[in-house]
Amino acid sequence: MKLLTQEIKKQLPPLYANEDTDDPKAIAKFFTPDSNWTWYATEFDGEDTFYGLVDGHEKEQGYFSLKELESVRGAFGLPVERDQWFTPTPLSQL
Numbered sequence: 001m002k003l004l005t006q007e008i009k010k011q012l013p014p015l016y017a018n019e020d021t022d023d024p025k026a027i028a029k030f031f032t033p034d035s036n037w038t039w040y041a042t043e044f045d046g047e048d049t050f051y052g053l054v055d056g057h058e059k060e061q062g063y064f065s066l067k068e069l070e071s072v073r074g075a076f077g078l079p080v081e082r083d084q085w086f087t088p089t090p091l092s093q094l
Contacts, residue, residue: 009046012027023091028086030083034076037056040052042091049066
């Protein structure tokens, strides 16, 4: 599965676009099907770097890389997937 489609790429605002937004929307959701890690993308630099919410050991906002997502494997060796049925959602509702 392709993690980042052209359609999603067009929907993601550039990095720092949400700096003055109190409750930005997560546009894409990535997850490991065999562990508890989830990444919600709110911004993208157009090449490799996302900004958004990372829910792993704890929830925190920060940067993460498309290349890293493509290389991560969960506990049983499964790759990160994109939630194909995810609809853009404000971070406060996640």
